[in-house]
Amino acid sequence: MDLAGIKARWNEVLDTLLESDRVAWIAFFDARLVSFEDNQLTLDFSDSQKFASAHDFKQTRNSAHTHSLISAIKTVLGISPTIIER
Numbered sequence: 001m002d003l004a005g006i007k008a009r010w011n012e013v014l015d016t017l018l019e020s021d022r023v024a025w026i027a028f029f030d031a032r033l034v035s036f037e038d039n040q041l042t043l044d045f046s047d048s049q050k051f052a053s054a055h056d057f058k059q060t061r062n063s064a065h066t067h068s069l070i071s072a073i074k075t076v077l078g079i080s081p082t083i084i085e086r
Contacts, residue, residue, distance in 0.1 A: 001079050003036040009076055017072035024065035034086070041073070041081040061085075 006013075010033060018025040031043040066083050074080045 001036070001077060003033060006036055006041065006073075006077065007033050012076045013069075013072050016075050017069055020072065021065065021068040024061075024068035027061040027065045028069050036081065039079070039081050040084050042084040042086060044086050 014025060014029060017028065028043070031045055034042040034044045036042070069083060070080055
């Protein structure tokens with residue numbers, strides 16, 4: 001799996017996440033996929049800073065939300081990456 005492959009199916013991942021954990025979906029829906037190297041998926045949330053009102057869910061995201069995201073990724077893509085946020 002490469003970054004392009006993950007990006008091509010990212011909406012499926014988000015749909016799967018939404019079905020299982022709506023709060024986690026809210027916390028991760030605006031993530032931009034930056035890189036996928038050594039089984040580490042790097043997500044960037046800088047776009048959330050562009051909104052007129054507060055839209056940064058960094059303090060809301062926790063290990064349970066990250067676990068839900070990884071589970072959705074595994075369901076759709078068959079991989080279990082480590083999630084890196086920047």
